[in-house]
Amino acid sequence: TLARSIRVLHAYLTDQFEEPWRITIANNASTDNTAAIADSLTAELPGVHAVHLVEKGRGRALKRVWLASPAAVVAYVDVDLSTD
Known part of the structure; x- marks a missing residue:
């Protein structure tokens, strides 16, 4: 799900936005293959x-990456892109 969703989001942002953007995958202590998939996507896809x-903790992950972001606007989406 992660790889598919990041590729969909990446394609959308590339096609629809002239402004700079960044996708940050916040991997919060997963015990599955999430870290390896996230690192692979980082190597494959610019941005x-x-x-x-x-x-x-999702809240902890969001707080950390949002506070570290230099962006004026930040947004959140679920891994399956179900968030409006």
């Missing part, structure tokens, strides 16, 4: 970055 957290 995609991965942050790996040792603590679990």
